[in-house]
Amino acid sequence: MNVSEGSVQTSHSPALQSDVSQLKIGFIGAGHMAFGIAQGVIASGKVPPSNIIISAPSMNNLPRFQERGVSVTHSNDEVVDRSRLVFLAVKPHLVPKVLNGISGNVTQEHIIVSMAAGITLETLEELLPAGMRVIRIMPNLPCMLLEGALLLTCGSCAGQEEETLLKALLGPCGLVEAGPEPWIDAHVGLSGSGVAFVYVFAEALADGAVKMGMPSALARRIAAQTILGAGVLLRDSGKFPAELKAEVCTPGGTTIHGIHALEKGGFRAATMGAVEAATERARELGKK
DSSP: OOOOOOOOOOOSSSOOSGGGGGGEEEEOOOOOHHHHHHHHHHHSSSGGGEEEEEOOOTTTSHHHTTTTEEEEEOOOHHHHTTOOOEOOSSSSSGGGHHHHHHHTTEEEEEEEEOOOOOHHHHHHHHHHTTTTTTEEEEGGGGGGOOEEEEEEEETOOOOOOOOHHHHHHHGGGGEEOOOOOOHHHHIIIIIOOOOHHHHHHHHHHHHHHHHOOOHHHHHHHHHHHHHHHHHHHHHHHOHHHHHHHHHHOOTTHHHHHHHHHHHHHHHHHHHHHHHHHHHHHHHHHHHO
């Protein structure tokens, strides 16, 4: 197994190191979110790939990390022993098992960053030794393309230095914001699940064009580009969505007739309800 060589820095916490390039970073879990975050860290240029190690029970997802110079292993303990910043990138129901397994190896030098939806800071701190620095982050799938939206919140023993460190490392992943923990579940509904909601909309847009006689493959390409262009314009123009909508809607024109059809179909209420439902499910996961 290809594992990074060299001793782990233990004299200072990662947030206080003057040379972040010496920071050792680990990932437990090798899914899409871990891959996106790892790509962002590498793209930041602050930490070399040789300082990153990732674990997973099988080799299925590990080759793409190896291709980028990241070390891989099947041992979670090895990740903890060779890292100081550890990303927990496993499904929520696996978090207790994983943390119980590594709790004997974590030290006060570690920062544990959880990406598990619904698992609260309080739960994470209860499953780890007292005094551990814990942070929750919620990325979304476009992090894989460095176009994600991430929200982070710090536990009782983590603070501004840890937040600053993560923002610096994860900046290339996309938009990185910080906020109180109650916002995390809303972020799951808005941005985590919201990606899928956009795909449903894209599919419906394309199907509408197919109904009107356009070939399916062409309709899908145009729908994708339409959503991409609209998103970039919304992000970069500094204007509210309603302002941009008004710029497209000429009196008596095609767009306002289409929007009227959306409103009659309950599009706005359905979208708000989808975000609400996903947020409530994230909260339920936390209670479990």
